[in-house]
Amino acid sequence: MPKDKFLGGLLPSGFSELSCLSRYQSVIYRKPSPHKPSSYLISKLRSYEALHKRCGPYTEPYNRTLNQLKPGRVIANNGCKYVVHLWMSHSGLGNRLLSLASSFLYAVLTKRVLLIDQGHNMNSLLCEPFPETTWVLPSDFPIKNQFNSFDKKSPNCYGNMLTNKTINTSMDKSLPSFMYLNLIYDYDEYDKHFFCDKDQGFVKKVPWLILRSDQYFIPSLFLIPSFEKQLTKLFPKTGAVFHHLGRYLFHPTNRVWGLVTRYYQAYLAKSDERIGIQIRDFGSTNLPFQSMKDHIIRYYLPHLAVNDTIFNRVKDSSDLTNPLTYMMDRILDCSLKENLLPKVVSNPQDSVFNPPKNPKTKAVLITSLNSWYYEEIRNTYWQNPTSTGELISVYQPSHEEFQQIGNPTHDIKALAEIYLLSLMDVLVTSPWSTFGYVAQGLGALKPWVLNNPHKEMNLDLPCHRARSMEPCFHFPPFYDCEAKTESDTGARIPYVGHCEDTSWGLKLFDDH
């Protein structure tokens, strides 16, 4: 294999190739990344792997640390600390991957070992990323049966402990052996203190952190002064954080990889150009911000320089009038305007007679829960010639109709499609969708993001180009740890700004 299968040192060597073909075969399907991992990142990853191997499940230090969870045990530091990552039970795959990458980076920063709860069949989706060990939390983990009950009201929840003053961050006395961190979209004010330096000083002493998240919380890690320096050293290009983390962590299992490679080879490989269109059909799922509109208006907007446009957009984003046709208008207008797809000639007179000798072929990969968009776009290019003579073929691997929780085949298809999208040359994505974020990050693609696809277009453009390929942290804390007051965290450092698709969300840019 002449290509660099270790991705410039990002991936460790020493894995068996057959057990996880995607790990070293992805280079066959991808263009080489224009973003090289820093040598500091590489060395930190190697150290992390060594730590994980030393402290991972079934090791002697692991078993010892486990003892700390038994009631009445004193806490003896043996150099092994952990973060156990939990998902929300209804989280989609995009949200799960983004939050997992966030927990991993937090683990690297704080020299903890990342373990994941076995729920959600993550095992059948992703290979083990760390050599000679496992990231799967053993099923006999002592407090596993409490996981489901952990929420912001739990006595072990960090925010709750702060509110009730059961702990005091300035002293060591009451150090618990574990703590639950509630970093999901509806977290309480005190839970957000997790992103303050002072709190990190305390949190770092707790051996077991049980962290539940559905968010890409990395942008806010950059806002913690004690992390910032290390982070910018790890990622000199701040717009490529998830890109590196994703390629390092997420290797589809052989079953998923079969879906990716067979689809790519059978339908996409032979085209001159490949365009991915990710259509998040929020018709079958609640709009992500619909239920949170009040919260957004009350919590976030007062701190933003909100003009009427932004305000109205927030209100609009939950306004589903005739989503299918509006979405379709935007997709086609965006594709034409940005020259991603050619116009069709609906009344062909001459063009059919003079097709170019070797027409350029473009493959359009559509992913959506719904097959309507695919059928429409495919029929458009079937029933009409293009003005350029280009041949457009349109594909959609699946149409699952609705988001399915706990159906393993459903998740396998979802991951395969995210991965396939990441192999395209150009991406058009839906706003607010973590499904698209993962694809763009893995693919190192700055997508064309559809503007609110649920509203008829007025003066709005159909789409905008993302300024970085980073995911958006949808519900960041708006809190100034020094001033102890709410404030716009997107206005502090140049490369942590607001997302293009969510004016209050936080996103990493190469610079502001």
Place this chain on the structure above:
Amino acid sequence: MPKDKFLGGLLPSGFSELSCLSRYQSVIYRKPSPHKPSSYLISKLRSYEALHKRCGPYTEPYNRTLNQLKPGRVIANNGCKYVVHLWMSHSGLGNRLLSLASSFLYAVLTKRVLLIDQGHNMNSLLCEPFPETTWVLPSDFPIKNQFNSFDKKSPNCYGNMLTNKTINTSMDKSLPSFMYLNLIYDYDEYDKHFFCDKDQGFVKKVPWLILRSDQYFIPSLFLIPSFEKQLTKLFPKTGAVFHHLGRYLFHPTNRVWGLVTRYYQAYLAKSDERIGIQIRDFGSTNLPFQSMKDHIIRYYLPHLAVNDTIFNRVKDSSDLTNPLTYMMDRILDCSLKENLLPKVVSNPQDSVFNPPKNPKTKAVLITSLNSWYYEEIRNTYWQNPTSTGELISVYQPSHEEFQQIGNPTHDIKALAEIYLLSLMDVLVTSPWSTFGYVAQGLGALKPWVLNNPHKEMNLDLPCHRARSMEPCFHFPPFYDCEAKTESDTGARIPYVGHCEDTSWGLKLFDDH
């Protein structure tokens, strides 16, 4: 264009290429036919074209002959006679094309001019086949408004006239100026006398024949002694009659041709091999013989050497238990057994690891009203590797859900799909389906025909190879004109035998 765009002299020159691109472009997409048209056929076609040009609509002889239809006019023979082809209002496209080809051959044999009724948007589907004239019956045709009322009970119906003795075939006295020929599946006994020599002697004197048919009645024309010699001279290869007639007559309009060529180029052209699977979804249409079971059992079976198997098959063919899954079983079993498609490895261990370097690619074109089969087959080859390492891509241009009468776009898609099927290297077809017959004839393909796809397989094979590419005449007359009694017409001459999919139907073979 280096290829023989006139198909060995079958097609006349002198057409404008742009007005009907398919006529001379089809050679780009097809393999050259292994069947050359006889020089006698070529000369007869040129004579026919001259006749049509001389007697066609809007010519002076046409206008004069038209006068004969006015009440009270005497019949003066001016050398122009006509057959006006009508369709049944509910006829599908396959039936329409087959009966049209039959009427055309009858016209050639009897030196009549073939005109078609404008109904059914045939204009938007097919180009004019004869140079410098038209085959479309002018809309001011005098008795056009009676067409709808013509049936086997009409006073002008040939069979009815025989029954009522309003004509006497042995004398000229009562010669009518026009006559209605009812050659549809439910024709009366006397209508079937059309296929007797003596009757043809009379029929040929009538200047205007209005012929309604949904059948491929050519096999029975071969059984008319006065036609047989000419027919075998026209078609020395008796298994290629429809092949030549279809390629001569049926040139899709530019709109249909756009669908054919764009689909072919965008999805099919680049594969190493192309397999067509035509799945006639009789679930949404009545099974063709369901309503006719009694008739078949009473009229046809007594004349056949019927064993229990055949008898039971007739009964079975209307037995729809769980058609979708049985059909699917047969399709897959047939494709595997006949080596059309490779096996999949459902528990891939080694095969995924050793894919061939340049795997062979096979495109499967599925046509069906239903998308279920497509989805199943596509998913099978997406979710599992093949035992041979071949890459299988699966396509279906449309899924119209049900047969739609009078919807022009529906017919356009149907014709495009028939044509696309005819461009495949191999065909698997559904029994009893004229849709498939047209494709196999145009493509010079002997298809693999699924055995009764509505029954669970017992000892039955999943499919059989058709012995000729000819269509089947589903409801032939069983009548011995000499003996004046019913008899098996499939037992008379070597190359007119019974169809593989319909034991009482008639079909042309190269020899018996």
